[in-house]
Amino acid sequence: MLVLMFRLLIIAAFIIIVYSLIKYTLHPERKIHNAQKNGQFFFWDDEKNVRKNFQLTYKGTMFEGEKYLEATSDSFEVVRIYIKADKDNLRGLKYEDFHFIEEEVHLRYPDASIQWNSPIKDFLKQTKQPTKH
Numbered sequence: 001m002l003v004l005m006f007r008l009l010i011i012a013a014f015i016i017i018v019y020s021l022i023k024y025t026l027h028p029e030r031k032i033h034n035a036q037k038n039g040q041f042f043f044w045d046d047e048k049n050v051r052k053n054f055q056l057t058y059k060g061t062m063f064e065g066e067k068y069l070e071a072t073s074d075s076f077e078v079v080r081i082y083i084k085a086d087k088d089n090l091r092g093l094k095y096e097d098f099h100f101i102e103e104e105v106h107l108r109y110p111d112a113s114i115q116w117n118s119p120i121k122d123f124l125k126q127t128k129q130p131t132k133h
Helices: 004-028 029-036 095-108 120-126
Strands: 042-044 056-058 061-071 077-087 113-117
Touching: 004 029, 029 042, 029 056, 029 061, 056 095, 077 095, 095 113, 095 120, 113 120
Parallel strands: 077 113
Antiparallel strands: 042 056, 056 061, 061 077
């Protein structure tokens, strides 16, 4: 009887360890930090929860977006988004990078107007969109 209980305990411990490893591997927070470390793009958002800010990383810089829900002509939608960034890691980012981020946000929130915090807002005002030939 004692041997059977010990075996069940070992099986339960094994199941708990496997479950914990799977949860750790699939957790979005770990994915976004790995993407930031590797300079990749990753967008982490709970679209159903308007109160929860989204995070994205691009070229090693972490951005956070605050969503604001308001009434549109036919429904309630996220209509304003304020994006702020880790100011220490903005070095090397260009106008095209911020345009790419805006496009990615508009894919998820097409009705939203995007506003940036300083110093990005000032940079975008000074920098004109590059002309295409």
